[in-house]
Amino acid sequence: MTEPRLADDFDPTASSLSDQVAPEVMAELLAVRGSIDNIDATLVYLLAERFKATQRVGYLKARHKLPPADPDRETAQIARLRRLAEEAHLDPAFAEKFLNFIISEVIRHHQAISDEHNGGN
Numbered sequence: 001m002t003e004p005r006l007a008d009d010f011d012p013t014a015s016s017l018s019d020q021v022a023p024e025v026m027a028e029l030l031a032v033r034g035s036i037d038n039i040d041a042t043l044v045y046l047l048a049e050r051f052k053a054t055q056r057v058g059y060l061k062a063r064h065k066l067p068p069a070d071p072d073r074e075t076a077q078i079a080r081l082r083r084l085a086e087e088a089h090l091d092p093a094f095a096e097k098f099l100n101f102i103i104s105e106v107i108r109h110h111q112a113i114s115d116e117h118n119g120g121n
Contacts, residue, residue: 068110
């Protein structure tokens with residue numbers, strides 16, 4: 001995986017709160033936000049890696065004329081992610097919404113790959 005880096009135009013100290021809080025509070029806020037920024041960057045890179053893998057699945061499905069969606073797999077993944085979310089003390093409904101969004105994007109990509117590979121059939 002490629003090492004995450006900040007966008008060149010990103011200002012990690014940008015805040016509309018600077019004039020509203022004591023400097024020590026702002027310093028702590030920026031430190032915590034720095035961790036959030038690192039997590040966000042990691043999430044983007046992890047999603048990129050995930051979509052690279054699902055693209056490979058899409059080409060495999062297209063090559064063998066398999067459908068873009070796999071409802072049994074999707075149901076199992078959602079149930080698994082809900083359990084993981086509960087273990088991690090994350091709202092399972094949020095985790096499910098997040099995975100459903102990703103799944104819908106993957107299916108859309110798989111359909112496009114299938115259309116491209118099989119002439120829209």
